[in-house]
Amino acid sequence: MGRAPCCDKNGLKKGPWTPEEDQKLVDYISKHGYGNWRTLPKNAGLQRCGKSCRLRWTNYLRPDIKRGRFSSEEEETIIQLHSILGNKWSTIAARLPGRTDNEIKNYWNTHIRKRLLRMGIDPVTHAPRLDLLDFSSIVNPCLFDSSSSAQANFSRLLGVEPPINPELLRLAASLLSSQHQNPNPAPQNFQEIPGLNTMTCPFVPFPNEAQASQPKLVDEFPSNLTDFSSSSNSQMSELASSMTEDYVPFPSYEYTYCSSDQSLIDRSSTNSAFNSHDSYQSFGPSSPTAMNSNSTYIASSTEDEREISYCSEMLKFELPDLLDGNEFM
DNA sequence: AACGAACCCAACCGCCCAACG
DNA sequence: TCGTTGGGCGGTTGGGTTCGT
Structure with missing residues (x-):
């Protein structure tokens, strides 16, 4: 039996994140921290799946992310x-x-x-x-x-x-x-x-x-x-x-x-x-x-x-x- | 300048695995 | 033991940018 999808895909947004979505995610995590990615988007008011939120956070929004060219x-x-x-x-x-x-x-x-x-x-x-x-x-x-x-x-x-x-x-x-x-x-x-x-x-x-x-x-x-x-x-x-x-x-x-x-x-x-x-x-x-x-x-x-x-x-x-x-x- | 090709990269998908209750 | 969850990974996609003609 395969693993159930991490979320119901109906009605959930895909594609590039908007600044507003980013802000919502950052605000929520700064207040509550991250942990349960499945429930996080709902609690944060985001129409995204938990995995998308996690990837967005870990790959882009995390405060310690270093952007730019690799040395x-x-x-x-x-x-x-x-x-x-x-x-x-x-x-x-x-x-x-x-x-x-x-x-x-x-x-x-x-x-x-x-x-x-x-x-x-x-x-x-x-x-x-x-x-x-x-x-x-x-x-x-x-x-x-x-x-x-x-x-x-x-x-x-x-x-x-x-x-x-x-x-x-x-x-x-x-x-x-x-x-x-x-x-x-x-x-x-x-x-x-x-x-x-x-x-x-x-x-x-x-x-x-x-x-x-x-x-x-x-x-x-x-x-x-x-x-x-x-x-x-x-x-x-x-x-x-x-x-x-x-x-x-x-x-x-x-x-x-x-x-x-x-x-x-x-x-x-x-x-x-x-x-x-x-x-x-x-x-x-x-x-x-x-x-x-x-x-x-x-x-x-x-x-x-x-x-x-x-x-x-x-x-x-x-x-x-x-x-x-x-x-x- | 215009156009298509090539390139780059953020984001996603599907699958797998380990941890945990 | 089993289901759930988070996380990791390889592969892919699609839109924006750059390059070449």
């Missing part, structure tokens, strides 16, 4: 938390004073998500979107005779200017190529691939999203936080729930602009401010609290100027897990 630090925090928590918008919102889950969700979907996609990063896993690649063509050796031809091939493949760093493509192709030759062993040290720094990125360790591939965090962080591959679901739940407590136990990911290796910076942006002298860096894990990260953002007034690089040196995942060829073939 770079807020954005950084959202991305960091999302890489750990997934779509736990309310939990993420709990770490961003004045921001609501709905606002964060909208901001994620309309800004951050698109930007990550442009950068060739899967917004769900926060990993490079290797699924975009047609590896059957990549592993064709002729593609690697000339990096420009390979890149052009990918551009055609994707129908866009290459959003993925050619070095990344080369890495993926090399790995798969070696897999062809030797299906079992993974590259022992992909850092040795010429022209490629250690590729790092955060990932989503939540069981439902990480079952297919569970790259492990290494170095820098306590094992209980990094070895997600051995974490049980309950452990992850505890970790997630602890996010709402006094501290954020997630590793402070770096989203660092690397002038020497701009591997994942979106170059398709027509308004990118990432010139070689730009400073867009957040060094971690210096603080357990993302909001206190030592971020410096210079001249980052527009959204595209806040492109995020994942060329962190702090987090490393094991490519054998990530590059499971079966998932891409």
